[in-house]
Amino acid sequence: MKILYLCLGLVSLLLCAGCGSSSGGVPGFIPKGGFSNASLNGQYVYQIEGFDFSNPNNIVPYREAGVFTANGNKLITSATDDFSEGTGVLNTVSTGSYSINNDGTGSITFNNALLGPITLEVTMVSASKVYLVEADSAVNAGGIAEKQDLTATAAAPNGTFVFSEHDINFNTAQSSASVGAFTLTGGIASNGNKDVNLGGTLSSLTFTGSFNAPDPTTGRGSGTFTDSALVTSSFNYYIVDANNIRLLAGDTNIVGQGRAELQSATPTFSGSYAFGSKGDTGALGGVNMAGRFTANGGNITAGARDSVQDGGPATNVSFTGTYTQTTNGRAVLSLSTAANSNYVVWMVSPARGLFLVNDPNAVQDGSLDLQQLSTFSNSTMNGQFGFIMDGFDVQSTAKDRVGTLQWDGSGKLILNEFTNTDGTPSTAILSGHYAVSGNGRTGASISNLSSNLIFYLVSGNDAYVVQTDSNVELSGTISKQQ
Secondary structure (H helix, E strand, O other): OOOOOOOOOOHHHOOOOOOOOOOOOOOOOOOOOOOOHHHOEEEEEEEEEEEEOOOOOOOEEEEEEEEEEEEOOOEEEEEEEEEEOOEOEEEEEEEEEEEEOOOOEEEEEEOOOOOOOEEEEEEEEEOOEEEEEEOOOOEEEEEEEEEOOHHHOOOOOOEEEEEEEEEEEOOOOEEEEEEEEEEEEOOEEEEEEEEEEEOOEEEEEEEEEEEOOOEOOOOEEEEEEEEOOOOEEEEEEEEEEOOEEEEEEOOEOEEEEEEEEEOOOOOOOOEEEEEEEEEEOOOOOOEEEEEEEEEEOOEEEEEEEEEEEOOEEEEEEEEEEEEEEOOOOEEEEEEOOOOOOEEEEEEEEOOEEEEEEEEOOEEEEEEEEEOOOOOOOHHHOEEEEEEEEEEEOHHHOEEEEEEEEEEEOOOEEEEEEEEEEOOEEEEEEEEEEEEEOOOOEEEEEEOOOEEEEEEEEOOOOEEEEEEOOOOOEEEEEEEEOO
């Protein structure tokens, strides 16, 4: 399906063992939900990231973003797709079809004449939010689609935005994670400040830039940033709404994507937060992490996190720490852990932030959200949730999961998943159980999949998830269906 552009030479660094799902069934399982083909109706911005395995000797990361329109009756009337494997952005336009089941699961196909058919397996969280993975052979990718506000697409958004971006540079074989903020007025970006972890080395830079006027039909545009190191980068941007922009790196030999979110007037950092992150260590699997902590008066307390780095899990690691914050929303955290101990957070609002980890051994970034409850229990998790997980699993295989999780409020759950494993699709319905701690850390065991699924709850509606089996690098998010 994909055109192979570049060789990255990373195949020998893949993970070599782990735990994965298999087919199975749960007697009496009944999918829940009130979704239908009519639920997917309107224009959506989508963004996915993954790897192209077309040539097993030349594994290439790719990023893809665009805008599609669903007519509420099984047709994709237009799909503008941007695809990058490092030789610039390839833009194509097509049409397609889709099908949505009553539980929100389904599929979307773009009839792309140049790339070949693009098939996405999806799970709808709501009419405005869709989790998706690519289901084509020889590729693995996961991502999200968000319903577009067409009243926001006539011009580039205005305001101060917090952003994050994760790139891979084919010229230097280095990854970079950036997080920061800029002010956008009339298409001109000013007052830009960002922190960058480039191959394990942190620097802080200023930058300016411009956003060209978007296509008013799709909300798709282009722009450039020039930083204080005199590096100019180009990108495509996609307006979801006035508060949310998606980004795709546009330079030759760069593969990357990011997001920008409108910052509130008072981006303070205080409260209890759940977080999730992932990144690169040189191996394709890299590092995946989720956790929680409380921030108050410059101190970090009650920290707990679970991670897998280069196949080695660290479970329920407790930590404390300190932090400082400036008025622009930037907070610097110093934690008591031996690894992954220094964070730079840019707050979008008191309830949300984007961050990177200042670690010489990994290039890692993620997001954090204010926990909405002071204490959690098994009854917090009740209902059907959409989920997305992507990464690497058994014997160096890429694995992406999408589907539903049913929580019964008393410790039992059922997973209904679609899985793409190195381009080979499968489905499974599996049963399991869970236990919620008061701080929101939730351990789950699902038959034939894993005894080490760890969720950190934001609320009874959202959570970060990481799988903490040895030699497995899988993480993602879940959201309660609406």
